[in-house]
Amino acid sequence: MNLNDRQHVFIEAENFENKGGWVVDPQFVEQMGSPYLLAHGLGSPVENARTRIEFPAMGQYHVWVRTKNWAPGNWEAAGRFKLIVNRVELEHTLGTKPGWNWQYAGNVEINETSTSIELRDLTGFEGRCDAIYFCSEYQEPLGQLEELDNWRKKMVGESDRPNKTDSFDVVIVGGRIAGCAAAIAAAEKGLNVALIHDRPILGGNASSETRVHTEGIPWHSKRIISMINTKHWPNGSPLAKQDDRKRHENIEKYENIHLYLQWRAFTAITENNSIESVDTRHTATGETRRFNAPFFIDCTGDGWLGFWAGAEMMYGREPVSKYDESWPKYGELWSPNEGDNRVMGSSVLWRTIDTGEPVDFPQVPWSMEVVGNFEAIEGTWHWEFSHNDLHQVNDSEIIRDHMFKAIYGSFYNAKQQPEN
Incomplete structure (x- = not known):
């Protein structure tokens, strides 16, 4: 909660003290500007998120909420929710x-300086709240991303x-398998290491959040990889959780690895084409911290x-002539004559459990345009989505939401069968 003067109060949703059943989603900061709270209830409304804020003055306030209808169309919005202020549910x-x-x-009407706020989920289908703004005048906040970013900083006094700077021998940004392996290797060389990861759990796709087992040929890195890998459980298996514990324990046993979970890097400071420092922000509190290292x-x-540092980059498939590479067996698929934006898609893993008793699942009309009559009760790595008109990084939230529709729609269709 942050105040900037007696007529305005601004709250980042991810700063709520009690998030209830809502979860912090930090995946799309570069696309929409901030982490946000997500009501991921699988079709059942989640528990209210709650917090208290201090108003500098009592009186009447207009209230704005930054949010999104992620599945628009001729149906009720999928992720609807209400705002409750001092136990009073607001109108819209x-x-x-x-x-x-x-x-x-x-x-x-604010009659108490200490005021309670709640988010009440109505659907359980991915409602999202980014921020809340109280203003004594009817004035909509700025909406363009660059303007909004500067306005946010002003609101929170950033x-x-x-304010805080730490220095290390090496800073690793990203606590996935590669980042964990790099941290261990550097620590065993006696270096003072910072490992920065934007999730609460290490491992990336190999973590229990995604549950993809690690495969490949480790060669001379076998010892390190075995300390942080995820065994060959079936993709999506809950057994992957036990490998989370192993991974964290093996990282934390190194006194010279300093672990920063839920910290997200957002820019690199360079000098003479070399990175001097990286700035980060905590995804739940908004606190910022700078990391220096050689x-x-x-x-x-x-x-x-590398992108923030200005490194050369490309996206998509290069023409075969660029590196004089070709694979005649697959022709244009692997060796295009002209470059394009085709890349691998994003995958989603999901599974269901037979409870042994009937369980209702609501209608999901907003998903039918994606799934049609297709039905399923689980999805593995081949549930992948890519489109030449969508950028896998810049449009990542749109792609993720498309996969939500695919999951919920195909599961709804499966639920119409008597055996389900």
Whole structure:
């Protein structure tokens, strides 16, 4: 919670003290500007998120909420929710307008300086809340991403330079398998290591959040890889959770590995084409911190550190002539004569459990345009989505939401069968 003067109060949703059943989603900061709270209830409304804020003055306030209708169309919005202020539910239902925008929640009379706020999920289908803005005047906040970023910083009193700075021998950004392996290797050489990861769990796709087993040929890295890998459980298996524990224990036993979970890097500071430092922000508190080091390792997965530093980059398939490479067996598929934007898609893993008793599942009309009559009760790695008109990084939230529709729609269709 942050105040900037007696007429305005601004709250980042991820700063809520009690998030209830809502979860912090930090995946799309570069696309929409901030982590946000997500009501991932699988069709059942999640428990209310709750917090308290201090108002500098009592009186009437207009309330705006930054949110998004992620599945717009001729049906009720999938992720609807309401805002409750001091036990009073505000007038307007939120999450009903397409695209990220400020939606008017209503006005409220503030009679106590210490005020409770709640988010009440109505559907259990991925409602999302980014921020809440109280204003004594009816004035919609800024919406364009660059303007919004500067406005946010002003609202929360964030300076251009993080208040805290730490220095290490090597800073690794990204705590996936590559980042964990790099941290162990550097620590065993006696280096003082910072391992920065934007999730609460190490491992990336190999973690229990995604549950893809690690395969490949480790060669001379076998000892290190065995300390952090995920065994060949079936993809999506809950047994992957036990490998989370192993991974964390093996990282934490090194006194010279300093682990920063839920810290997300957002820029690199360079001098003479060399990275001098990386600035990060905590995904739940908004606190910022700068990391200095002579060496940085980019394990972000999408090369963000190199991108921020201005490194040369490309996206898509290069023409066969660029590196004089060809694979006649597959022709244009692997060796295009002209470059294009084709890349591998994003996959989603999901599974269901037979409870042994009937379980209702609501209708999901907003998913039918994606799935048609297709039905399924689980999905493995081949549930992959890519489209030449969508960028796998810049449009990643759209792609993820498309996969939500695929999951919920195919499961709904399967539930119509008597055996389910």
